Amino acid sequence: MSINSSFINQENPIEKIKKAIEITSPREIINLLHDDFELNIENEIINSNKNKAELILKNFFYKQPLTTLNFIHEGEVNSEINYILAEYKTEKSSYSIIIFIKKKLDNLKISRFIINKE
Numbered sequence: 001m002s003i004n005s006s007f008i009n010q011e012n013p014i015e016k017i018k019k020a021i022e023i024t025s026p027r028e029i030i031n032l033l034h035d036d037f038e039l040n041i042e043n044e045i046i047n048s049n050k051n052k053a054e055l056i057l058k059n060f061f062y063k064q065p066l067t068t069l070n071f072i073h074e075g076e077v078n079s080e081i082n083y084i085l086a087e088y089k090t091e092k093s094s095y096s097i098i099i100f101i102k103k104k105l106d107n108l109k110i111s112r113f114i115i116n117k118e
Contacts, residue, residue, distance in 0.1 A: 013108035014074060017084065017099060024066050026057035034102050034109035041115045060115065064090045082108060087118075094118045 013032070020028035030050050033039075039046040039053045041060050046053045068089040076082050077100075086097040095115050102111035 014082065014084065014101065017101065017110060018071060018086075021086065021088075021097065022069055024061040026054045026061065029057055029110070029113070030054045032110050033113075034104055034111045037110060038112045040113070042117055064088075064093065064095070067091055079103075081111070088115065 016028075017032055020032060030053060033050060033053065036048055037053070039056060041056055044056065046056055066088060068087075070087040070089075072085045072087060074082065074084045080103045082101040084097070084099040084101070086099075088095040088097050095117055098112070098114040098116075099110055100112040101108045
């Protein structure tokens with residue numbers, strides 16, 4: 001799938017994150033991670049290693065190709081942390097996605113990215 005990075009770069013941070021998931025782009029997701037992040041895919045946890053996180057995401061998206069993505073809710077925990085809840089469906093399975101987004105300087109970055117099978 002082709003990525004139009006100039007299009008992604010023009011959006012607000014929450015929309016960038018949502019678009020990266022929609023196009024199942026590990027590279028775009030990695031670019032949006034906070035330096036101190038946690039990636040948790042079905043209890044396989046990666047902390048602060050972007051190379052390993054990219055491989056894990058690439059493997060997940062390859063083995064679980066997206067058929068439907070529903071963004072269920074987004075909100076603010078406090079002035080420093082936002083979140084996104086989504087449902088990621090494949091042909092055979094359904095996964096919940098929870099993303100916590102932390103303010104870093106004047107930017108929002110993913111601090112926790114969780115994918116669990118429903």
